[in-house]
Amino acid sequence: MLTIAGLATARGLAEGPVYLYRGDDDIPVSEYVVPQGREGDEFMRYKKAVGDVGRDLESLIAVLNERNKGGEDAKVFEGHLMILEDPILKKEIGKLIVEQRVNAEAAVKKGIGKFRKQFERMNDEYFRERVRDLDDVERRLLRALLGFAKSSRLELTEPCVIVADDLTPSETVQLPRHLVLGFATNGGSTTSHVALLARAMGIPCVTGLGFVTQKVKPGMRVLLDGTAGTITVNPDEQALADFAELVRRQQESEAELKDGLKAGTLKDGGQVRIFANIHPGVAFGALKDMGAGGVGLYRSEYLWLNGGKEPDEETQFEAYKAVAEYVKGLGDDAYVTIRALDIGGDKTVRGITVKEANPFLGNRSIRYLLSDREVFRRQLRAILRASAFGRIQIMYPMVSCVEEMREAAVEMAEARRELDEQGIAYDRDIPVGAMIEVPAAAINAKAIAKYCKFFSIGTNDLIQYTMAADRSNEEVAHLYQPLNPAVLKLMQHVLETANAAGIPVSVCGESASDPVIGILWASMGADMLSMSATYIPLMAKVLRRLTRRDLDEYKAFALGFDNGETGDEILDACRKWMERKVPELDKLLI
Amino acid sequence: MAKITRELTLLNKYGMHVRPAGLFAKTASKYDCDVEVEKDGNVVAGKSIMALMTLEASCGAVLKVTADGDDAEECLDDIAALIGRKFDIPDEQ
Numbered sequence: 001m002l003t004i005a006g007l008a009t010a011r012g013l014a015e016g017p018v019y020l021y022r023g024d025d026d027i028p029v030s031e032y033v034v035p036q037g038r039e040g041d042e043f044m045r046y047k048k049a050v051g052d053v054g055r056d057l058e059s060l061i062a063v064l065n066e067r068n069k070g071g072e073d074a075k076v077f078e079g080h081l082m083i084l085e086d087p088i089l090k091k092e093i094g095k096l097i098v099e100q101r102v103n104a105e106a107a108v109k110k111g112i113g114k115f116r117k118q119f120e121r122m123n124d125e126y127f128r129e130r131v132r133d134l135d136d137v138e139r140r141l142l143r144a145l146l147g148f149a150k151s152s153r154l155e156l157t158e159p160c161v162i163v164a165d166d167l168t169p170s171e172t173v174q175l176p177r178h179l180v181l182g183f184a185t186n187g188g189s190t191t192s193h194v195a196l197l198a199r200a201m202g203i204p205c206v207t208g209l210g211f212v213t214q215k216v217k218p219g220m221r222v223l224l225d226g227t228a229g230t231i232t233v234n235p236d237e238q239a240l241a242d243f244a245e246l247v248r249r250q251q252e253s254e255a256e257l258k259d260g261l262k263a264g265t266l267k268d269g270g271q272v273r274i275f276a277n278i279h280p281g282v283a284f285g286a287l288k289d290m291g292a293g294g295v296g297l298y299r300s301e302y303l304w305l306n307g308g309k310e311p312d313e314e315t316q317f318e319a320y321k322a323v324a325e326y327v328k329g330l331g332d333d334a335y336v337t338i339r340a341l342d343i344g345g346d347k348t349v350r351g352i353t354v355k356e357a358n359p360f361l362g363n364r365s366i367r368y369l370l371s372d373r374e375v376f377r378r379q380l381r382a383i384l385r386a387s388a389f390g391r392i393q394i395m396y397p398m399v400s401c402v403e404e405m406r407e408a409a410v411e412m413a414e415a416r417r418e419l420d421e422q423g424i425a426y427d428r429d430i431p432v433g434a435m436i437e438v439p440a441a442a443i444n445a446k447a448i449a450k451y452c453k454f455f456s457i458g459t460n461d462l463i464q465y466t467m468a469a470d471r472s473n474e475e476v477a478h479l480y481q482p483l484n485p486a487v488l489k490l491m492q493h494v495l496e497t498a499n500a501a502g503i504p505v506s507v508c509g510e511s512a513s514d515p516v517i518g519i520l521w522a523s524m525g526a527d528m529l530s531m532s533a534t535y536i537p538l539m540a541k542v543l544r545r546l547t548r549r550d551l552d553e554y555k556a557f558a559l560g561f562d563n564g565e566t567g568d569e570i571l572d573a574c575r576k577w578m579e580r581k582v583p584e585l586d587k588l589l590i
Numbered sequence: 591m592a593k594i595t596r597e598l599t600l601l602n603k604y605g606m607h608v609r610p611a612g613l614f615a616k617t618a619s620k621y622d623c624d625v626e627v628e629k630d631g632n633v634v635a636g637k638s639i640m641a642l643m644t645l646e647a648s649c650g651a652v653l654k655v656t657a658d659g660d661d662a663e664e665c666l667d668d669i670a671a672l673i674g675r676k677f678d679i680p681d682e683q
Contacts, residue, residue, distance in 0.1 A: 079608035079639070082615065088638040118644045124605075127646050133608055 001236045004209050006184070008229030009195045011534060012204030013247050014182030018220045019160035020213060021167070027142045031106035034097070043097045046104040049144040050084060056140070057081045076133075083137045089115065105145050112138045132308075156180070161224050161231075163216050167194040177201055182224040184212050184231045188472065198226075199513075199532035200278060202286060206231055208474065253588060256541060263291030263540035264529075268547040272519075273528035274536050275337075277508055280306065280319045287330065287533050291540055294327055294334035296456065296530025297395075297508040300379070301342045304349050310375060316382035324390030335391035337456060337506075337530075338383050339435065341375070342397040344368055346472070360470075365398035370407050380415040387427035395456055399434040399441050405451035408432075433503075437461035442490045445497040455498045456530070457521075459509025463487050481567030482511045483520075483558070483574065492559065495525035506530055515542040515585070516575045520558050523551035538588060545582045554578075593658040596666050602676035602683070605648035608639070610677045615639045617668050623659025625669075636669075 034042045058081065061074045083089065093111035096102040102110065112134050119131045156179040166187040183198050188207035198205035204226030216222065216233055223232040223243045232239055257263075264274040275296030276287050280303050287295070303311045303319055311319070320338060327334045344353055344364030356362035369376035383394055396408055412432065419426055434451070436442050437458035449455065459482065464471045466487050469479035481487065498505035506528035512518040513531035518539060522529060531539065546554075557577055561570050579585050602610060618625040618636045625636030629651055634641035636655065647653060653673075657665045676683050 075609055079612050082612040082639045083608075086615075086638050086640045088635055089640050115640050115644065122646045124646060124648055127605075127607065127643070127648075130608060130643060 001232065001234050001239060002215060003230055003232045003239075004212055004215065005230050006206045006209035006212070007188075008225075008227055009188070009207045010183075010198040010203060010205035010226045010532075011538070012182070012202070012226045013243065013250060014161055014204045014224040014226070015243060016159055016161050016181045016222070018163050018216045018218055018222055019156060020216065020218045021162050021164040027139060027146065029105045029109050029142060029146075030103075032103050034101040034103055036101070039098050039101050042101075042104050043094060045145065046093060046097060046107065049104065049108075049141055050090070052144045053084055053137075053140045054081060057084065080133060080137050080140075083133060084141070105142055108138060108141045108145065161222050163213055163222075165213055177203075182206075182226065184209055184222070184224055186210060186213055187474075196510075196532070197279075199534055202534045249587070253541075254537060257291070257537050261544065262293070263536050264293065264543055265540075266543055266547055266551075267545060268549075270548045272522045272543055273506075274539055275506070275508075275528055275530040276533040276536065277530050278323070278533070280323075287326075290533040290536040292330060292533055292536055293528075294330055295323060295336035296506050296528060298323055298336050298338045299342065300338055300340060301347055304341065304343060304352065305347060308349060309351065310378075313378045313382045316379060317385050320383050320386035320392065321389045324386050324392050326390075328390050335393055337393040337395050337433075337454075337508075339395045339397050340366065340379055340383075341369055342435075360464075366396045366404050366408065367398065369396075370404060370411075373411060376408075376411050377415055377418075380412055381419065384415055384419055384426040384430065385424055387430045388425040392427065393431045393433060393454060395433050395435050395454075397435045397458070398438060398461070399436070399448065400438040401440060401444065402447050402451065405434060405448060409451065435508075436494050437465070437509075439466050439490060442494045445494045446501070449497060449501040449503055452503055454503050455494065455505040457491065457494055457505065457507045457509065457526070459487075459491075459507060459511040462490065462509065463511070466490060481571070482514075482517050483571040484567030485561065485565070485570070487567070488559065488570070491521065492524055495521070499525045504528065513539065515539055515588075516571070516578050519543065519546070519551065519578070520554060520574060523555035524559075541588050542578075542582055542585065550581060554581075592660070592662045593656065594662045594666055595654055595656040596670060598653050598655055598670055598673050600647055600649055600651045600653065600673060602679055603649055604682055605651060606642055606645055608643065609679060611639045611642035613672060613677050614642055614669065617672050618665065620668070621657070621659070621661045621665035623657045623662045623665050625665065626656045626658075628654040628656070 057077050061077050065074045089111055092114065093107045096107035096110055097104060116131055116134050119128060119134065122128050156176055159179050159181050161182045161184060162175065162180055163184045166185050180203055182203055183194055183205040185194060185207045186209055188194055195205060195207060204224055206224060206226055206229050209231060212231060220233060221235065223235050223239060235243065264272040266272065273293050274291065275294040276292035277297040278295055279299035303316060323336050327336045342365045343349060344362055345360045363371055383392060386392060399405060431453035433454035433456060434441065434448055435456050435458045436445060441448055442462060460471060463480055463482055467479045467481060467484060469476045471477065471480045495505055504527045505525065507518065507521045507526045508530040512521060512529040513535035515538060518529045519542065529539065554577060558570065558574050600606060615637050626633055627636045627642060627645065629645045629647050632645060634645060636642065655666060655669060
């Protein structure tokens with residue numbers, strides 16, 4: 001038995017076999033000359049790999065056809081099978097092995113590489129994109145030759161705990177939800193993409209485990225505790241019994257919320273609104289069960305990330321309309337805040353985002369939208385059209401200055417004019433607001449508020465930009481302090497400015513989901529906290545143990561530090577305060 | 591032995607991408623004759639999905655398809671019908 005501690009990234013418990021996932025990174029391949037006389041064996045090695053991959057693809061196609069007769073997925077892999085078996089490609093690779101005595105791996109890379117170059121030179125975007133099909137076949141062949149575990153989202157055949165180095169957003173969302181029990185990764189942090197997605201999907205996740213991929217083997221039994229941040233490999237009987245007890249206590253704790261009281265209700269009947277952060281591609285059916293009062297952050301960029309390209313206006317409209325209609329069922333005062341395309345930084349889409357020396361300070365989000373007005377206009381039109389079907393707010397991400405709000409207003413007016421001309425209905429009072437996540441915008445909140453019907457504070461970026469610390473770089477992660485005095489001052493300024501301006505202000509960063517921090521934001525003036533749905537029950541449980549007076553006391557306590565205390569010391573003190581007020585906090589956290 | 595050439599126009603929405611190229615190659619491979627496809631002076635093997643994709647033939651492109659062999663006639667009929675049916679791809683009709 002071995003227990004490894006990492007970062008508690010997404011709450012929950014999971015028990016099951018390991019699925020070792022190799023990412024879609026380039027597979028490193030060495031090139032060497034095959035000894036004379038051995039080229040025949042080398043060629044047979046290639047032929048065997050082709051046979052193995054072919055059989056895998058065939059069974060994959062069969063599985064897909066079973067699930068969705070005549071579906072598109074299967075057709076894609078039928079194409080891959082033909083590429084694999086292509087006579088010209090086989091001849092090319094065969095020649096490299098037999099005539100030039102190149103090893104099979106390098107021959108595969110070279111042979112496919114020749115075609116890849118031709119595809120990359122093509123003018124037509126649609127054809128250029130086919131390079132991905134070649135990539136996929138190449139990876140399968142290389143994995144087969146190198147003896148790596150086969151890897152594809154669809155090769156999950158039983159419920160598993162996914163163990164990986166790290167996962168990209170598209171890898172994560174493509175995984176079949178019902179077969180994923182949990183995630184454990186070497187890298188990442190509590191705010192990496194796998195973290196966000198795991199929380200959105202309600203799947204337990206532990207990140208920052210170091211070399212966990214080397215400590216497990218496929219199929220090994222593990223216990224994953226996303227609340228404590230640990231993974232136990234080959235658990236003994238005692239560990240299994242302890243784990244079963246944890247599961248039982250978790251179920252018991254969840255039963256507490258079944259009394260029909262609205263999530264966010266305080267002990268004295270007061271109310272803190274709790275909304276959910278979601279993104280397209282993840283079913284939102286669970287939001288109501290979790291107690292979400294609305295959707296405070298709809299991450300529209302996942303329409304781009306999932307599709308690998310810009311979705312057309314119609315596709316966007318359908319997605320926005322679906323969520324607008326869904327939120328109606330969450331209450332009379334429910335609405336969805338759609339965040340305009342928040343792309344760039346670490347969210348890249350081939351063909352849209354470009355390589356930048358400093359992407360987090362680059363052409364991101366509203367900056368990108370203002371630099372490509374047609375994309376912006378299409379998105380605004382789609383959101384406006386959807387607003388005829390349910391209550392929507394539009395939020396611009398990464399606003400830094402007034403100019404951007406003005407420019408965006410010009411585009412908005414133009415989009416509305418177009419729809420008016422075409423006689424298309426939309427909500428004429430649709431609220432437009434800014435996401436406050438750049439320190440400049442926070443400092444200048446008063447001026448920006450003049451252009452806004454609401455604010456939403458994105459603490460992930462606000463903290464990272466204020467502290468100048470990359471939230472996913474383990475070396476500097478200690479500087480990413482949600483309660484650093486500088487962050488506290490900025491938060492206080494933005495919340496007070498919004499309150500004074502009479503516009504609602506919410507907090508939608510991950511910090512909002514931590515009871516110790518999120519409740520502090522609420523005490524300081526946030527009208528609403530928006531978080532991954534899985535965190536709502538915990539927040540609700542803590543809030544129902546507090547009164548409005550407790551919140552006032554908490555605010556005075558947290559803002560009273562004035563003697564050179566560090567961010568960590570303040571956070572620690574706040575946690576202790578909360579533990580005094582809510583003695584069972586520890587138990588609730590399960 | 592017969593060597594026949596026919597000019598065929600691609601009608602499906604996205605042209606000769608993976609699936610059409612695959613179906614083209616699969617159809618051509620059913621016959622013994624040699625099949626070559628020419629577009630804008632590029633000549634490629636008609637039984638290779640990869641080669642066909644490198645033609646970068648989009649909707650409306652005119653392909654000169656040459657079949658050489660005993661069953662050339664049937665082969666070309668089959669290919670022409672496939673192209674005419676827009677490769678039976680529902681989304682590209």
